Amino acid sequence: MDEETLQTALDTAEALCAQRGVRFTAQRRRVLELVCRAERPVGAYEILPQLHTGATAAPPTVYRALDFLLEQGLVHKLETLHAFIGCTHPEHPHASQFLICADCGRVKELENEAIAGSLRSAAQETGFHPKRPVIEVLGTCAQCTHKAESV
Amino acid sequence: MDEETLQTALDTAEALCAQRGVRFTAQRRRVLELVCRAERPVGAYEILPQLHTGATAAPPTVYRALDFLLEQGLVHKLETLHAFIGCTHPEHPHASQFLICADCGRVKELENEAIAGSLRSAAQETGFHPKRPVIEVLGTCAQCTHKAESV
DNA sequence: CGCACAACTGTTATAATGTTTCGAAAATGC
């Protein structure tokens, strides 16, 4: 995420939190910034040492901030990687899908209604009530596929 | 899984392994049995103490068996639960979806072509090559929804 | 058979991820 996009993301986050009446504290802002700056999903323990200038913070510090950001839909957790990634469109609640490149580590967030819809209707057929869908596809992105073929 | 279904599952597993030229050792059989006997997904560390009569086995023992069973498609790993579940139809490779009840803990394995297909085509649009799709939906099953409403 | 090799298993130690708990500090509302 480039500097400009980052600033927009932080501003959006701040506005959303104000609107929802929840506190977007300096610490939460900092964690969101660190997650967004990364090109790839980042683990909680990668963020940790970047929180304090002197000694590194303790795990609950970062997990609390991440929990808050998850609740507010400002970041997503990738279960298959045990890592976090900034949300690309936090304005509205949504069911996302993630394409995770096993080669370069980059992740593409989709918001595909066909996938979400087919999942919803399949669940409905069995009487199941979905709360949180987790859809992550491990594979190879277009760029890395191309690179591999040209070798 | 009842006793009869379990025996069938173990026999099927044995036949599949023989056919593929891989070893279905006593230990692997035992781990598969323990996973299948459970009504719910089981963690690796739940299986561990059941492996030895005297002292409990060490983690790598059970993880190695589970890795084998995963490779052979005889069990699935639920990433959101860090737990394992017996596969309901191991005969053919397949992309499954899992409906996980947060209330009773039970899991329903789906094999829905509409979901798999829409995911495939969404990935294809971006040039992404899927290897391992992970589709897990946390929610409430029909039975538990009914129970909750009748209270 | 008996040897060589590969595959599987045991064991110790350690890494990586996540949680509980208790208490201090800061912000909020009145």
Added chain:
DNA sequence: GCATTTTCGAAACATTATAACAGTTGTGCG
């Protein structure tokens, strides 16, 4: 300002997973 709620700091601990190395068992083959 003062009580209440929320957030933050810190120590200890729980859970999940892997690395490394040695021993054992099975398999193929002369």
